[in-house]
Amino acid sequence: EIVMTQSPATLSVSPGERATLSCRASQSVTSNLAWYQQKPGQAPRLLIYGASTRATGIPARFSGSESGTEFTLTISSLQSEDFAVYYCQQYNAWPRTFGQGTKVEIK
Amino acid sequence: EVQLVESGGGLVQPGGSLRLSCAASGFTFSNYAMHWVRQAPGKGLEYVSAISNNGANTYYADSVKGRFTISRDNSKNTLSLQMGSLRGEDMAVYYCARQEQLAYDCWGQGTLVTVSS
Numbered sequence: 001e002i003v004m005t006q007s008p009a010t011l012s013v014s015p016g017e018r019a020t021l022s023c024r025a026s027q028s029v030t031s032n033l034a035w036y037q038q039k040p041g042q043a044p045r046l047l048i049y050g051a052s053t054r055a056t057g058i059p060a061r062f063s064g065s066e067s068g069t070e071f072t073l074t075i076s077s078l079q080s081e082d083f084a085v086y087y088c089q090q091y092n093a094w095p096r097t098f099g100q101g102t103k104v105e106i107k
Numbered sequence: 108e109v110q111l112v113e114s115g116g117g118l119v120q121p122g123g124s125l126r127l128s129c130a131a132s133g134f135t136f137s138n139y140a141m142h143w144v145r146q147a148p149g150k151g152l153e154y155v156s157a158i159s160n161n162g163a164n165t166y167y168a169d170s171v172k173g174r175f176t177i178s179r180d181n182s183k184n185t186l187s188l189q190m191g192s193l194r195g196e197d198m199a200v201y202y203c204a205r206q207e208q209l210a211y212d213c214w215g216q217g218t219l220v221t222v223s224s
Contacts, residue, residue, distance in 0.1 A: 043214035043215060044144075044152065045214070046211060049209070049212075053208075087151065089211075095166070098152040098154065099151070
């Protein structure tokens with residue numbers, strides 16, 4: 001099973017600042033990685049797939065990148081609606097696996 | 108509008124069974140593979156099971172293999188998850204999700220399964 005490790009567990013950021021979230025895969029997942037956003041009491045929402053392609057309707061302030069088995073989600077200028085938990089997921093191999101999540105909170 | 112609506116959750120005793128359903132609308136259901144993902148209270152997301160668009164192929168997490176069965180009825184636009192031999196660690200909100208470009212582009216609102224005596 002591919003283990004996805006996210007860091008940090010919690011990120012405290014002020015509105016308008018940049019947020020950088022990391023996700024590391026225990027082995028190669030090529031570019032088969034997605035990022036999801038989840039707010040309290042809601043279902044997850046797809047933000048990024050293919051490591052760097054924004055899903056439909058996702059603002060341009062969200063971007064994804066990759067370097068080997070290291071993946072990064074960047075939120076260029078945090079808006080109030082962006083405070084949430086973010087999960088990465090690999091879909092290169094079965095079983096699909098998620099990271100443990102990064103909570104982005106207001107500083 | 109693309110929509111997924113889960114139902115069937117509730118309270119069940121350890122060792123019991125429960126059947127979850129997911130009603131799909133707003134898209135051609137038979138074109139898409141579908142998945143179940145769960146989230147224990149206060150915890151992260153966990154993949155549970157998947158089924159190909161025509162139902163020919165199914166996949167299960169090791170934690171549920173042999174106890175859960177995924178199925179679909181493309182004539183009724185419905186995805187199901189039959190859960191048996193339920194344990195405390197199966198207690199979670201269960202989401203159905205549509206697979207697009209291999210990621211999950213649409214999720215239901217979830218249904219809560221509580222396992223307790």
